[in-house]
Amino acid sequence: MQPISFFANKRYTTKVFDPTKKIADEKIDELKQLLRLSPSSTNSQPWHFVLAASEQGKATIAQATSDFGFNTDKILNASHVLVLCTKTSMDEAHLQRLLDQEASDGRFANDEAKQGQHAGRSFFANMHRVELKDAQHWMEKQVYLSLGTLLLGASLLDIDACPIEGFNVTKLNQLLDLPAQGYCASVVVALGHHSEEDFNAKLPKSRLPLSELFTEI
Numbered sequence: 390m391q392p393i394s395f396f397a398n399k400r401y402t403t404k405v406f407d408p409t410k411k412i413a414d415e416k417i418d419e420l421k422q423l424l425r426l427s428p429s430s431t432n433s434q435p436w437h438f439v440l441a442a443s444e445q446g447k448a449t450i451a452q453a454t455s456d457f458g459f460n461t462d463k464i465l466n467a468s469h470v471l472v473l474c475t476k477t478s479m480d481e482a483h484l485q486r487l488l489d490q491e492a493s494d495g496r497f498a499n500d501e502a503k504q505g506q507h508a509g510r511s512f513f514a515n516m517h518r519v520e521l522k523d524a525q526h527w528m529e530k531q532v533y534l535s536l537g538t539l540l541l542g543a544s545l546l547d548i549d550a551c552p553i554e555g556f557n558v559t560k561l562n563q564l565l566d567l568p569a570q571g572y573c574a575s576v577v578v579a580l581g582h583h584s585e586e587d588f589n590a591k592l593p594k595s596r597l598p599l600s601e602l603f604t605e606i
Contacts, residue, residue: 393541400544403551403579404589408466410582416546417442417469420580423542424471427535431510434487435479435528436535437572439472439565446470450577453561460555460577467551468581472565473536474572475529479514525573532575543580553577 417440424438441447450472451464464470476483488507497503517527536552543550554576561567561574583590 396544397541398594400540400550401589401592401594403549403581403583403587404463405584405587406463406466406468406549406551406579406581407584408581410468412468412548412580412582416548419546420471420539420542420548423538424535427538429531429534430527431513432487432491433479433510433514433528433531435476435483436532437474437476437570439474441470441472442468449564450556450561452564453556453558453574453577454553455560456557457555460553463551463553463579464577466581466584467579471539471578471580472561472574473532473539473576473578474567475525475532475575477525477568477571477573479518479524479528484511484514529575536576536578539578548580549583551579553579 421438421440424436427436429435439450441450447464447467447470450470451461454460454464484507487510488503491497491506492503497506514524517524521527540550540552556574556577558574561577565574567573
């Protein structure tokens with residue numbers, strides 16, 4: 390079995406997708422599970438994922454790149470496109486929904502453990518909502534944890550990917566009716582297989598050396 394660093398090294402940001410190559414359904418199902426199982430602070434799961442597999446769906450998302458034309462073809466030529474969305478409010482209804490799901494999944498030995506989990510998660514939610522007033526930023530950081538899970542998982546599945554922040558957030562929110570559902574688009578990910586014309590596939594990976602990145606104490 391290859392070391393995990395092999396897949397991290399193999400992964401790169403795809404610039405040109407081959408529109409004739411599609412991702413198999415079973416691999417898409419794997420990516421869905423990876424996103425579902427992504428870690429988040431206090432298991433807060435402040436996210437929602439919009440998956441476009443049809444040409445119409447991809448074209449809808451691509452409309453939000455009118456000011457970022459270099460990203461339009463990536464979305465249109467990809468096999469699938471994901472929009473990773475962040476909740477706009479860590480409200481009490483969501484906290485209770487999480488608690489009910491955890492109870493249903495057998496996470497608690499007794500009611501005391503259940504209430505302890507709720508108190509702990511509520512403490513952090515309130516800290517960001519009331520004290521620090523950075524709840525949206527805190528929730529978006531959790532969504533970016535899921536992005537990392539997705540990108541490495543895609544590499545493991547031999548799927549190419551391109552995370553995209555160059556899009557009009559307000560326009561995409563409107564196109565997907567996200568505010569009415571309590572979400573905001575955070576990042577778009579094009580998924581598929583690279584074209585032979587993709588220059589980035591042939592370039593060596595470049596990162597700062599370990600000696601600069603790590604301090605060992």
